[in-house]
Amino acid sequence: MSIKFEVIKTCKQSGARLGRLETPHGVFETPFFMPVGTQGTVKTLSSEEAMAVSEGLILANTYHLWLQPGMDIIKAHGALRDFMKWDGALLTDSGGFQVFSLTDMRKITEEGVDFKHHKNGSSLFLSPELSIQIQEVIGADIIMSFDECPPPYADDAYMKESVERTLRWAKRGKDALRTDQALFGIVQGGLNKDLRAMSAKGLIDLGFPGYSIGGLSVGETKEEMYEITKFLDGILPFDKPRYLMGVGAPDDLIENVINGMDMFDCVLPTRIARHGTAWTTKGKVVIKNQTYEHDTSPLDDHLTGWQATESKAYVRHLFKAGELLGKRIVTMQNLMYLKHLMKEIRQAILEDRLLDFRDQMKKTTNYFKTR
């Protein structure tokens, strides 16, 4: 197994975990957030910039890279880290989420999934073994079992069938693995605790170096999400990392760290950045708003990085003028903010005051307002 993980400390106030994850390409303190580099770049950023605004660990999407540029081109460069010149650690998803969210005309069988290319409609097939083979070529440090990601409000009968199949797929993926990449199992089961428990226990019986939680942040309420992570905190092994997939809003990060989660990724910070919503230490800033037209104050006077020093009026101007630099500045800002937030969260765990920290953030920012 190519990763090592240990919980260093548990927050006396909240139960949150402070851990240490060792990978072949870096050692990271948990909990951490990973920016998403879907297609060999964190959108708008160079690899050097992605390094500056992350902990040194990013996620790449198996589904997208499989289709474009394709495995032979990545292999010709060595692996994804050579293709995109990324010096840090890498994690890939299994492709399952994209198959179930981007494509239609799917046919799920025991063997795998037949589906259509999300852009050109050509016929494609993915299976647990193929997902592992693709992830071997991409060459990430941490990879994922191929899973079905059913809608959160699917009926129990279907959800049970799906969870059982995903468990069988997890075993097939594990059996297919030929490398020392760290393969995580993915817990599914929607909002049904019995199924979540069945899924988690099935994966624990198989034995993985880490456990992912899929099928959340897909349309359910925040309260429903938190209830599931809190429930799984009591089931998942203490000494293995827990990766909550697709979650990255500031309030969700804090709440789920309190619920025992260690790793996070999400496209939200980079996606909203490209539409002009900045996350700052003072809260959410919708930069296109008229109110910032003459605002010469820096985008964020508490953060480092050149993006934080640009004036709000300048960043607003770039968006108004359609200049691509604006998207990049806010992308860097949002990721730099999450890096800062996770560092503050880890410090609060260390000092047994994560609940105080959350309450303070509720008072001083607008990140919790939508709850």
Added chain:
Amino acid sequence: MSIKFEVIKTCKQSGARLGRLETPHGVFETPFFMPVGTQGTVKTLSSEEAMAVSEGLILANTYHLWLQPGMDIIKAHGALRDFMKWDGALLTDSGGFQVFSLTDMRKITEEGVDFKHHKNGSSLFLSPELSIQIQEVIGADIIMSFDECPPPYADDAYMKESVERTLRWAKRGKDALRTDQALFGIVQGGLNKDLRAMSAKGLIDLGFPGYSIGGLSVGETKEEMYEITKFLDGILPFDKPRYLMGVGAPDDLIENVINGMDMFDCVLPTRIARHGTAWTTKGKVVIKNQTYEHDTSPLDDHLTGWQATESKAYVRHLFKAGELLGKRIVTMQNLMYLKHLMKEIRQAILEDRLLDFRDQMKKTTNYFKTR
């Protein structure tokens, strides 16, 4: 006068000039190329990146900045250099070219030009005095007289009337100047040598610290362009910088340096970059071509900068995948190439071998093929 210029050396083989231009924000060897930062950013680049891929001198567009963000916002930051955090030297055009190329429903009077906003159609007016006032707020080191830029094939009667008016506008601009910014006069006259001579001599009589050549690279042939610059080389004062506006293709740069030109700007290298055409030391590379699909060789193995080290297959992938990073990589590449080219040109002048250099480039690159 806030700039100083001297010709250090004339190429014995070609007659090209090697000079030294001193500005309040840097000393530059001529001939040089200036990237265009139309709206407070060289498109896709941060100011730090623009510095790395330029000589330290860029152009900003008066017309665009006047309309967005507008003068009060720039003034609130200090000047454009504060707004966009640009540490180098700056040059602004007069707005004339945009008024005549982007807008319609113009009405030209002795006083100035009434026209419609190129996007929202609102009524606007620019005059020689107003252009100077706007350029004072932007605060560039070198600024331009407000000029009319008629189409190159306008009839002689109209062209004469226009040249005479532009001369009167140049005097009004000079009279309106209240700062120590270096105001250049712009030679117009299309492809008519008599009118070009009249325009140049009229400006020389007024006396400017530098002379720009406008109305070229606007639809005429390369031979017609070169004939006019060669002609003006014999008329413009030896000891003042000559700025050929809107010219930046590699072959045009060399030919016009041979014709005695010192300064250049053009949107071409950055515009074609965003569509995937890279200029490299080996010639033009249309990166989206299938031929680069598996090409793991670097974009340019003779240039410095991280952009040059990215593989052609990776850059092609970014364009195929619609990733904005691709546009930035090629933008940096094209500007870095021009910076390199101008350095080679200056070295060739110093060593009295610019014609040899041109002939060598004709043999080893595809930049001259379209002639």
